[in-house]
Amino acid sequence: MTLSFFLAAAFYPSRNKKPLRYVFSLAFMCMIHSFGIIFAGGLCVVWLSEIISKYVKEKTFLKIFSDKHCWMMLGLLVLAIAIIIEIFPNSNTYTQGHENAEELFSFSFSYVQVMWYIMYLSEAFLIQMPDSKLDSYDVASIIPQFITAVFVFVIALSILHKNKKILTFIIPYSFFGLFSALIYSSPYHSGMVGVFLIFVFWGIFADNGKIELPEYINKAVSSLRGGLKKAVVAIAFLPMIVPIAWSAYSSYIDIRFDYWYKEAAEFIKEYRLYDYKILSSWTQDVISEENDSWRIDEVYACRDYPKLQGLATAILPYFDDNIFYNYNIDDHDKTFMYYQSSTEEEAEAIINKWGEQGPPDVVLDRCQLTRVYPDIDVNDYVAVKRITAYKPYKFKTNDQYITIYVTKDLFNKIGTLKEITAKKLY
Incomplete structure (x- = not known):
């Protein structure tokens, strides 16, 4: 995006004499990012208004239909529409707080x-x-x-x-x-x-x-x-100084601490936990009158989105294969996350497939294990590791942590793990 803006800026002064370079830079902007379409569209509206204003002042408005700049912008519009059609969210696309495209818009x-x-x-x-x-x-x-x-x-x-x-x-x-x-x-x-x-x-x-x-x-x-x-x-001069300070702080955090959940991947490798059945947590939205998950500690009603497993997605780049049996169970070779919500029936079908694999030996992060295995004894799992992830943004660091659980049998078999105090699975 930065390159596309700088190219557009370099060609902006000569946009009327040599429009093709400027149009190509805006086309590049559109192909880079969805917000590039928005910015390029806005710049074209400004450019078009300048052209129209010129012909109105000259009282030669009809010349606009033979203006090459307008025809180039029309071509850019066709490209932008084609990209929008290609990237438009599916009906079940999950975004922040929206479980489908209808809610998003x-x-x-x-x-x-x-x-x-x-x-x-x-x-x-x-x-x-x-x-x-x-x-x-x-x-x-x-x-x-x-x-x-x-x-x-x-x-x-x-x-x-x-x-x-x-x-x-x-x-x-x-x-x-x-x-x-x-x-x-x-x-x-x-x-x-x-x-x-x-x-x-x-x-x-x-x-x-x-x-x-x-x-x-x-x-x-x-x-x-x-x-x-x-x-x-x-x-x-603050607008030039403050962003440098933000970058310096974020860079310090990135250097000082492991990136995201790298430590979790190293822990799995250290104890060869990938040789066992690992279940990763998935997205669950709490269903309650208060809709306040922080007040509820034990079993509660929730809406499941089994395709949304950000934790597994963050850890898998450190491995050659998919080590989580419940991640992309219908397409297990894929190691990227499908941002798709699921109907209750679809979620039930996916979770039932997890259940057919048998209970896990290792569980990454606290999750509703009894949702998958109703008869399982959650007291059979012990917490053995807590990993903190530091996510810097400007002068703020969002600290998140996950807990790794293993069965008591695996805990005793490995022998060198230490139990830590943590909330139990539920």
Whole structure:
């Protein structure tokens, strides 16, 4: 994505004289990522509006139908539509908080979406929003970030307006922001806003050779004296300094700790647990009146998604083959995860196939084992290892841990394992 934006920025100044290079860079952007289609579409809308505006002023509007730039954009539109058809989610595609495409594209508009739309810009350079807009959080707790975001948004728009690039920014950004706020996004997608903003300022430099500041900013800065003026200038450089600090912190965490669940793979190899039957945990959504899984410790009703096994997916790159008997049981040679939800009947059929394999010797992470084996004695399993995974994002580290369980027979057979205190399987 970064390369595609930089190519587009390099060819942007000559887009009207040599349009093919610019169109190819936008086509490349579309083929890289679904959000590339959104940004490229927004840039084409801006470009088309410039062309239409020119013909309207010249009172030769009909010439638009013979304009080669428009025909190239039409070809790009056909490509984008073909890609969208290819990548459009299936009816059973599972995404964050959505178990099918119908849920994904159904949304309700609220002031929270407006907040997220504005905050995406600052999220790329200055602030740290909640991990996901789906997380439960007190809106009041992000008011300071929102105030900062509004301030940055207004300043940015005024600078872009002064440099005649407000439409070049606001239309693609709005396409991205609205799609992200209303339908789908993850925290790392905000980095695309940062790269897109570089594209916009690159275009300003190409056109003007410099970035002009609004008169009110020049007056405000010139009225300052001494240390206060230096402080304001330092604050203006924060959007360039903060991302470097984020990268430094995340790099430190990546170097200091094992990547994700690497330690789990090493533990399995150390004790040759791959020679035994290993069951990996799967996604389960709790069904309760409170819908609060943290309050429920024992057996509870849940909705099963047996195809969703992120833990197994994270561990399998360290092995040549699929070591989990319940992972992709219908296509066991595949070691990637199908992001597919399952109906209750489909989940039941898959879980029954797991049950036919007999109870596991090893269980990765706490899961509802009695869902697969109703008559099993969960007290026959002991916890032998806890693995913590450190997932850095900006200045925050999301610590997650998993527990590895083995049967008492296997525990005694290996002889060198140590039992640890942990919640039992259920």
